[in-house]
Amino acid sequence: MNLTSTKHSNRTSDLRVSEFLPLPAPADLLAELPLTDELAGVVSRGREDIRAVLNGADDRLLVIVGPCSIHDPVAGLEYAARLAAAAEEHRSDLLVVLRAYFEKPRTTVGWKGLINDPRLDGSHDIATGLFAARRFLIAAAELGLPTGTEFLEPISPQYVADLVSWGAIGARTTESQIHRQLVSGLSMPVGFKNGTDGSLQIAVDACDAASAPQSFLGIDGAGRASMVRTAGNPDTHLILRGGSSGPNYSAPDVLAASETLAGKGLNPRLIVDASHANSGKNHHRQAEVALELAATLESGHDARHRLAGVMLESFLVGGAQPHDSENPRPLTYGQSITDKCMDWDTSAVILEALAAASRRRRTGA
Template sequence: MSMIQNHELPLPDTLKREYPLPEKLRQRKEKRDREIRDIFTGRSERFLVIVGPCSADNADSVCEYAGRLKKVADEVEEKLLIIPRVYTNKPRTTGEGYKGMLHQPNPDKAPDLLAGIIAIRKLHIRVLKETGLSSADEMLYPENRSYLDDVLSYEAIGARSVENQQHRLTASGMDIPVGMKNPTSGDLSVMLNSVIAAQHPHRFIYRGCDVNTSGNPLAHTILRGGVDKYGKNIPNYHYEDLMRLQEMYEKQKLCNPAVIIDTNHSNSGKQFKEQPRIVSEVLHSRKYNEKLRQLVKGVMVESYLAEGRQDIGENHVYGKSITDPCLGWEETEKMLYMIAEKV
């Protein structure tokens, strides 16, 4: 046989009963959700910063990182709302390599998705418990989000998934902001089509059920740069790119027009140290154009305790990425205070 069943996974409700979200944390998350919603609807002028590792590979280092974020978040809360990036699913261009904590709760061991769904639920709850910061994750597998839908405050749909029908329709049933990245080709119309789909109601099959959704008015765009047919990176965070997107939004008449700028990936050409400079340019573009100030709601940054990246192996550096390279904490901290000063 070409497919072998390893485990029958528990239903989401079963896992939630086994690893419940305490009432106090549920109330904390609801407060955070309201604050984030107010940014996307224009009721709040705070600036979003979604920041953290390329992939959450170790619960202790992720929680230590989130704890450092919390200290800064408290100091800049009048200007910024910081969301820890706790990405437990890692898309791979060729299918090779570490696919995230969902697949391998221990990167040194073989994949175990049953242990993985438990590990990622426990991690998101732990971050919220220890820091009071509800987190963001990527919706790599639409059906798996049901294991986390009560703990997340933000979700992103990646460049390789944004054209997928199931991702778009699932996003239409979410009650938190969901960011649609432009595809790797850089085509902005594909990204906006995904937002249109997510903002409308649908009826479809989800987890073996016939379901209806009401549409998600908080669905929005994420600019992450693109790659041309020769493999060259094409950034799309510059002033003219933002203006083009703003004009495209006006033609579509969507709810709550918004964009988050992903400062890494093809926008930085994978040059992770460029991220603070890109953030600074985005803030400058917002400063002198009121339409862009209203449109650009935040930035997304890849950062961890130690800068750079490493391979999985014996000489493991605690808090250093095992996927894409990330900013280190010192540079990240400086950048966060810079954003608060300039926003």
């Protein structure tokens, strides 16, 4: 008998794991980059304001706007500074939230975001990525901007969620039980996107499930495996992003989705994503969709009161550029390496148009 072969055959775990690399515990990272009382105020006020808009107590329009993903924190913060000035200019009509996405879902393979691969070279230095994401959120809060992000998996929120005012669950993960459980314990309003096929039912079910108490496996601040019990999240809502069946941002689409939500006893006010399938990921078309949403706000259609917010992908430079982690090349500063974004000048015009439309909706003019 070959004893070496027998010994090998008895091993049943980690056969395809190459390496385990320890990460700092969430509590250690939070202690090194703490949330000050002043920054906590920015985050908390952002959550309260977003909640008020979603519930209709605040008649402004929520606008979640920013890069498809943050790959260069320096360029991202230059964008954030411009957005902070625009947010102050339009504060009477718009509640502006900076889109700060650090994790990217991939249909097959590709760059997975700042947390997973902060060096953009396939080295996957996640510890550095967690620090970079937290530093970015702190810097955005110092500008007075509330931030929103997509939660792609259940571990990273322990490192950054205390700095986030709004969250999203993407179309690929809305149906996931893990994400519904996660949202039930998150401290901010969270939107679920409709499915990639355009179906609303999985997102409606997700809103319902995440609003209920849940018990599940997770980690605590020390990084220990724990059973997590949650109270449920009362601030779940729907995000319309279109699908393979076509766009769903029109006034009739918004009204139909709102009535479906109301029929289930859920919040009938919703957000429309002007990018993704609603614009075919075309940044020029995205601007047109945003203007059509502004027209809905100004119309006499009942949908104008069901539209709580709009999502926009925007960066300093328009479009997107290719990036290959295995063969990196110099990148254009301020241009997306994931989905195509509107440039800043176009975005400023869109924000002005949305502010004017929101003002007319609010005043009835």
